[in-house]
Amino acid sequence: MSRNRQKAVGYALPELHLFASTVHGLEPIAAAELTARGHRVLGIRKRQVLVSSPPELADDRPRTIDDLLIQLASAPDPGPVKADLAALRLDVELEPIRAALDGGEATLSVSASMIGRRTYNRYDLEEAIGTHLARRLGARLASRRGGARPPEGAVELRATLSPEGLLLGLRGRRAPLHRREWRKATIPGSLHPPVAAAMARLAEVEPGMTVLDPCCGAGTILIEAAEAEPSVRYLGSDRDPEALDAAARNADGRRQIEWQRADAAELPLPTGSVDRMVTNPAWGRQVRADTPFQALLDEWKRVLTPGGRLVCLLPPELPSWVEDAGWTVEKTVQVSVSGRHPLIAVAEKRS
């Protein structure tokens, strides 16, 4: 039995060491979701959550993370210069890679990400790890240098390097978890699905509620919310018919979501009829924003029930402005997506 599978708790209970990769800022939300699903959190690093998990959770698909990998090796940061990389000797568990290679094409691919200044790049790191492993396993290494994509059927490994250490994980032949099967169409500004899933968690949606996204775009937030809690009435509206077409394609038969064309500042909904609003309105970067945000917030206050909650993705400068408009911001979570650092604000209306 491999080290990774051994855990003595009274009698032998096999456990796996896994690690989740996350959007920076979502680590605590991801850790909470992983815990709720039966994983045991061992540590939280920037963009990573390390867990110990029962073997049946190796194929788990939490929604707030980018990926979940079997940990094959963990080592201190080798150092910032190329000579450090040349001296890197990783103690890698080969058994899970052999099992993944079994019966298919014997091609390995390593994708790496790095935090910190170094005189080598991610391709150098990928090759330092992959060349050695491929030789030991009798496999071919498909280099990703220059942005090359690994061939169909390659077994994928993922390395993450930061001053906190080097982790090597096995994804195998499946796609990363953030790539959702439901997603057939996007619009400019479509949200990274794990961020949408985290926003839905922050909304604390309960069965029987009515949940609205008044700027629904291609429907990411409501589809992610419905995957986590189906027994809810979801209302998605947008003024752009093309966005609504994309949303309907993506939702594909999820009958609890209703799509409607509407202006987010003049919603065709009764006062106090919505328990939760979860949304990322246009900020004028990827999508034109010509409705004053004040007008949106006033209308959203009208349709929310007393005690209703708004979860909204905003540019970092906006939350004090939300307070001024009669909302209490209960919590903010800063996330790093596509080189930007917006805030998820959780707010309740004051008046």
Ligand SMILES: C[S@@+](CC[C@H](N)C(=O)[O-])C[C@H]1O[C@@H](n2cnc3c(N)ncnc32)[C@H](O)[C@@H]1O
């Ligand atoms: C950033 S996108 C939302 C992306 C969406 N969350 C997704 O993942 O696809 C903002 C959306 O707000 C819509 N929008 C902008 N102003 C609006 C308004 N006044 N009323 C309704 N929708 C509006 C745009 O058409 C766009 O679809």
